[in-house]
Amino acid sequence: MKITEISGTGIPVEGNDIDTDRIIPARYLKEITFTNMGKYAFYDERHDSKGELRPHPFNDHKYDGAKILIVNKNFGCGSSREHAPQAILRHGIKAVVGESFAEIFAGNCTMLGAPTVTMDEREVIDLMAAVRANPGTSIRLSLVHRTVTYSGKTVPIHIADVVQKALTEGTWDSTRLMLENMEKVRTTAGRIPYLNRFQAAEG
Amino acid sequence: MAGKSLFRKIWDLHAVAKLPTGQTQLFIGLHLVHEVTSPQAFDMLREQNLRVAFPDRNVATVDHIVPTASQARPFADRQAEDMMKAIERNAKEFGIRFFGIGDAHQGIVHVIGPETGLTQPGLTIACGDSHTSTHGAFGSLAFGIGTSQVKDVLATQCLAMTELKVRRINVTGRLRPGVYAKDVILAIIRKLGVNGGIGYAYEYAGDTVHRMTMEERMSICNMSIEGGARIGYINPDETTFEFIRGREFAPKGGDFDRAVQYWKSVSSDADAHYDSVVDLNAAELEPMVTWGITPGQAIGIRERMPALAEFPESERKSAELAYHHMGFEPGRPIAGTPIDVAFIGSCTNSRLSDLREAARIVKGRKVAKTVRALVVPGSTSVKEKAEAEGLDRIFSEAGFEWRAAGCSMCLAMNPDKLKGREICASSSNRNFIGRQGSSTGRTILMSPVMVAAAAIEGRLVDAREFLI
Ligand code: SF4
Numbered sequence: 001m002k003i004t005e006i007s008g009t010g011i012p013v014e015g016n017d018i019d020t021d022r023i024i025p026a027r028y029l030k031e032i033t034f035t036n037m038g039k040y041a042f043y044d045e046r047h048d049s050k051g052e053l054r055p056h057p058f059n060d061h062k063y064d065g066a067k068i069l070i071v072n073k074n075f076g077c078g079s080s081r082e083h084a085p086q087a088i089l090r091h092g093i094k095a096v097v098g099e100s101f102a103e104i105f106a107g108n109c110t111m112l113g114a115p116t117v118t119m120d121e122r123e124v125i126d127l128m129a130a131v132r133a134n135p136g137t138s139i140r141l142s143l144v145h146r147t148v149t150y151s152g153k154t155v156p157i158h159i160a161d162v163v164q165k166a167l168t169e170g171t172w173d174s175t176r177l178m179l180e181n182m183e184k185v186r187t188t189a190g191r192i193p194y195l196n197r198f199q200a201a202e203g
Numbered sequence: 204m205a206g207k208s209l210f211r212k213i214w215d216l217h218a219v220a221k222l223p224t225g226q227t228q229l230f231i232g233l234h235l236v237h238e239v240t241s242p243q244a245f246d247m248l249r250e251q252n253l254r255v256a257f258p259d260r261n262v263a264t265v266d267h268i269v270p271t272a273s274q275a276r277p278f279a280d281r282q283a284e285d286m287m288k289a290i291e292r293n294a295k296e297f298g299i300r301f302f303g304i305g306d307a308h309q310g311i312v313h314v315i316g317p318e319t320g321l322t323q324p325g326l327t328i329a330c331g332d333s334h335t336s337t338h339g340a341f342g343s344l345a346f347g348i349g350t351s352q353v354k355d356v357l358a359t360q361c362l363a364m365t366e367l368k369v370r371r372i373n374v375t376g377r378l379r380p381g382v383y384a385k386d387v388i389l390a391i392i393r394k395l396g397v398n399g400g401i402g403y404a405y406e407y408a409g410d411t412v413h414r415m416t417m418e419e420r421m422s423i424c425n426m427s428i429e430g431g432a433r434i435g436y437i438n439p440d441e442t443t444f445e446f447i448r449g450r451e452f453a454p455k456g457g458d459f460d461r462a463v464q465y466w467k468s469v470s471s472d473a474d475a476h477y478d479s480v481v482d483l484n485a486a487e488l489e490p491m492v493t494w495g496i497t498p499g500q501a502i503g504i505r506e507r508m509p510a511l512a513e514f515p516e517s518e519r520k521s522a523e524l525a526y527h528h529m530g531f532e533p534g535r536p537i538a539g540t541p542i543d544v545a546f547i548g549s550c551t552n553s554r555l556s557d558l559r560e561a562a563r564i565v566k567g568r569k570v571a572k573t574v575r576a577l578v579v580p581g582s583t584s585v586k587e588k589a590e591a592e593g594l595d596r597i598f599s600e601a602g603f604e605w606r607a608a609g610c611s612m613c614l615a616m617n618p619d620k621l622k623g624r625e626i627c628a629s630s631s632n633r634n635f636i637g638r639q640g641s642s643t644g645r646t647i648l649m650s651p652v653m654v655a656a657a658a659i660e661g662r663l664v665d666a667r668e669f670l671i
Binding site: 014015016017019021022025026027029030031032033034044049073074077078079080081082083085100101102103104107108111112121160161162163165166169171172174175177178179181182184185188189191192193194195197198199 | 216217218219220222223224225226228230232239240242243246251253256257267268280282283285286289323325326331332333335347348349350351352354355358359360361362363365397398401402428431433454458461462464465496497517518520521524614615616623633635636637638640642643
């Protein structure tokens with residue numbers, strides 16, 4: 001599948017360094033499938049200790065159906081748990097726009113076909129403000145043109161070339177791509193010293 | 204032309220092909236597997252009718268979910284038991300070596316890799332766990348991956364990767380007594396920030412690092428990811444080779460000598476190119492503690508917590524949230540803060556030397572009445588060795604609970620958790636909100652020795668007062 005453009009409404013989750021423990025508390029990692037993860041996104045931020053709902057954008061009906069999550073700096077830092085993007089994506093999010101992302105988190109999103117794109121701090125603040133003021137604001141993220149368009153305004157985004165290529169050309173299924181090279185994998189293994197009793201150490 | 208860094212050399216050796224995306228298909232020399240991030244990956248293999256490509260380059264164990272009080276099967280927690288059954292079945296079905304409960308090699312994946320000699324210089328190592336950076340202490344490229352990537356490695360023994368830049372961090376000067384590797388890495392993260400390492404591999408160098416034991420080096424590399432760097436490594440040297448010699452999975456006889464030649468050859472050249480170089484004088488460091496909700500929010504135990512005005516505009520909100528969550532006041536000293544729980548464990552600091560150092564303080568003293576204290580060895584082998592030295596008795600007599608190996612209170616996936624607003628002095632690596640199992644619980648990161656001192660006093664103290 002090729003992913004070239006994502007359109008929809010936005011949902012802002014403000015704050016720097018929002019870590020994976022906040023995105024999905026570890027106790028929900030005890031399930032051996034990802035099926036239910038959508039229910040647990042930001043669980044502890046959305047519920048108080050009695051399980052009552054707390055104010056949080058993910059609880060706020062005005063953002064229902066949003067496809068584009070808007071965040072600040074270093075979003076998704078912490079653990080490698082793919083449960084974090086799984087939770088967000090299974091909640092209905094298709095793309096994340098922010099100031100910066102932790103690497104493992106961003107990589108996990110790519111593997112799942114969801115772009116994480118960055119914009120300058122000022123632009124993120126403006127987009128968040130626009131969505132807060134009017135949650136119905138429709139946002140169009142173009143991976144081809146590397147832009148975000150909303151309220152008649154078009155803003156440049158940054159996305160790594162490899163990620164852009166993988167998503168727009170539909171080559172983000174890395175398993176498939178790599179399986180095609182298994183012959184080369186065996187050749188490489190044949191020259192790696194520790195796989196060959198270090199006989200090739202001099203080479 | 205400039206020489207090559209260790210990163211460059213190992214990367215080039217393991218590069219299989221350029222993918223159409225522009226990424227590199229990188230061969231993975233060792234894949235470590237644990238119970239939490241693997242079941243979905245094995246399911247995907249089954250769904251797509253795939254096998255494990257190189258079964259003997261994959262090793263599995265259990266650590267995150269295992270209870271550490273009683274490890275009798277079936278576990279009381281049904282979900283935990285199901286997860287155990289899943290990894291047992293997967294390891295068997297796909298022909299992967301598995302260190303389960305009761306095996307001397309069972310333990311936290313980042314403790315057992317080095318301990319068994321599986322972790323060696325010059326390897327690429329991946330694991331569905333962000334603290335895989337720990338193994339970089341041996342001069343390997345080791346990094347955490349997500350579950351879909353776990354599937355990639357199982358199916359192809361490869362990952363699609365984008366190259367990283369390399370930042371050399373020169374740490375120089377003699378550490379003062381009572382100051383440890385943990386304090387050095389907390390100081391590095393404080394200096395460079397929790398996202399300073401995004402896009403980089405960190406190469407730790409300098410005389411301070413090269414004087415360190417392997418266990419200390421592992422504590423440093425372990426927390427690279429807390430600084431945003433997916434990979435942290437140290438060039439291998441005699442200390443590295445001697446640590447590996449004689450371990451179960453280490454090369455033997457003539458192989459070992461040839462291995463050392465290879466290991467030496469992957470070290471960064473003296474004139475290697477770095478994308479960035481940072482210096483840190485470690486001679487001045489104090490024992491460090493965190494006051495907030497990221498590992499970068501750290502200060503010396505004798506310092507005051509920073510005033511809000513000291514933060515740049517963009518960090519002020521995070522700082523406010525941190526103070527709000529912790530219930531601390533900007534500008535106040537952190538020493539003297541009462542604690543409820545003391546936790547010595549985790550892949551950062553649960554090795555034999557950590558327990559020995561902490562026991563020096565604990566010996567002949569009692570844990571404060573208000574404190575619940577536990578020691579959780581990183582592996583079954585660490586536990587057995589510590590018991591042979593009598594460390595378990597020193598801790599038990601002082602009032603610490605002596606547990607079996609696992610991740611325990613580092614994260615909330617097993618029965619060891621904080622309750623309510625409890626404050627925990629912890630030798631682990633993450634002080635994120637909710638990390639230790641209570642959404643209102645609070646974590647203060649520090650060295651095991653500082654945890655031991657806090658347990659005895661019932662509040663944060665400068666552990667050096669005990670060491671003199
Ligand atoms: S000890 Fe903590 S950080 Fe280390 S692997 Fe276990 S849960 Fe992760």
